[in-house]
Amino acid sequence: MTDAGTIRILDQRTPEERDRPFLPGMGRTWLLPLYDVFTRVAGVRTLHERAVELAGIGPGQAVVDVGCGTGNLSFALLAARPDARVTGLDPDEDALRRAARKAQRRGVSLTLVQGYADRIPAEDASLDHVVSSLALHHVDDAGRVAFAHDALRALRPGGQVTVVDFGGPAPDAGEAHPSAHRHGPAHALRHLPHLVRSRVAQSPAVARNLGDGIVALLAEAGFGDAREVAHVDHRFGRVSFVQATRP
Template sequence: MNDTTTVRILDHRTPEEREREFLPGMGKPWLLPLYDVFSRFSRVRPLHERTVALADIAPGQSVLDVGCGTANLSLAVLRAQPAARVTGLDPDAAALRLAARKASRLREPLTLVQGFAERLPADDGSLDHIVSSLALHHVPDEARVRFGSEALRVLRPGGKVTIVDFGRADGAHGRSGRGHSAVAANPHTARNLEGGLLRLLADAGFTDAREVAHVEHRFGPITFVQATRD
């Protein structure tokens, strides 16, 4: 999907999807220029680095970053494993243009695809890894269900999906605080509490969906969820 010298943006949308609305990474399109600054302030990079470590990507393996935004997780994959073949998927054209400029400046090979999580740009059984960071809570309910089925479709046997997002695997809400209350009160993130992401993957057909780590972040509980295709 990538070569060793170029960064490219492809359009995977159908004509109907070109008119479709989506929730931007910062909630409002005009806040996009602040996204990377906010991510640094919020200490999101350690979450990306832990996701990559948990995914354990080998040289030459193919990786799809779902909801890549400005490609911070994609670039973390390439820092850890420069020989990986990485593609980022996001519906936000402006975020993808920022991602392309960052990857070009760093001379990192990266393919970026404009599209949606419920229709992944990959053939059946063609991917080694799917990763996603703080993105699936933006995806509407029906599209989340289709994402689960799509993840199972595109992963090869033994391929892994590794997700980090707001939420917990059990009913515990961790320490009290504004961040935890905000996660529970927000309908987008509340779906991930009490094992929401585990149910999503299990309902799609993954037999070993599990929480592999969790942290208490300043903005709320963060869960790391992983599953392997049989």
Template structure:
């Protein structure tokens, strides 16, 4: 098996000027990202997401908002014969991801780009996965992401999203303060969506289910829920008809 690791740039000239908020909030905090991820127990979420995705040998996978590729590398541990691509606007995070993949001698393609314009052809993917990224993306960006996900998945292809499962919008969540960050990949207009004590506030499982259903996905549903130190975590899945 080839262990090629490459970083590609999918950004348009206009997107090269597009700002984003890095995963740790400040670029200089990037070296601490993986340490923080381990301390808050994110690995268990990545492992569960990979198990729920149930990826088969040879299938193609896109990790949207991959950051330093923790979920993407977990997918490859679970299924070494998968063809995995990670997408993120943060060049620094992608360089860290490339070094990690090279040390592990696993093949991966890393793409610098944004969640609302995916770097894949129509019907070319078997799976899309995303972990703890979409809660930072504004409503308009999430809608575009869902449409793009439907476009690039083949019929029967599946999307698996892991995110903070806060109160649904019908129960009082507020979508007015959304902003981008390094993993979701949207414009920077603040410091991300935060709840009490500065913890990330999810958009709620029903919001994600509606997002995917409105884009045209079939069987959109919350498949699992998990308690986390930052609050409830939701696992949502859907498939392209």
């Protein structure tokens, strides 16, 4: 078990992956300094807390947070279960360094791995939980399928995956709130959540999650009882909480 306050950053990328592209959390690398402010204002913390509640992490269990970014879901996990063995996985080195600084301020133990969702840093059948929040829609089709299969590989029998992402029935993206463009910036700001929600609804990346997209992805990889266990009508779109168990 890792000593309290131990923070490690590892690089599991192969030489061929050094230039592999990825979509940053804010869509642009230069926006990273705004990421934590944006997620705080957007109320993402409540989604993380709900994910932790649904995951039900047990004492000392091993967890990998896929697409951890600056570590917010990992910190929610550690706040609820300080003795959990948590590893955060993300391709963004700058985001991982921010996560490490935050972990140091909190005095928690955290392993951070630079890598991709299709290669989870764990031995076969060694994890109790794989979790992911608002990251799957950043992954392309091949990466999504590989993520689901590798999560199955890494989880022990009875282990669980919990995915939080935009999903479920497609929200109404046809309403454009045209008045937001006619009454100046103050009026537009009041309608910003609706405008972002509309962009989310029309995103090709999010479209892969709609309907039972996440459930089907996990079921086709071989997980048992893949299902939506909860959802939230977030200001930026419908957020689905999907869980599945390795048989």
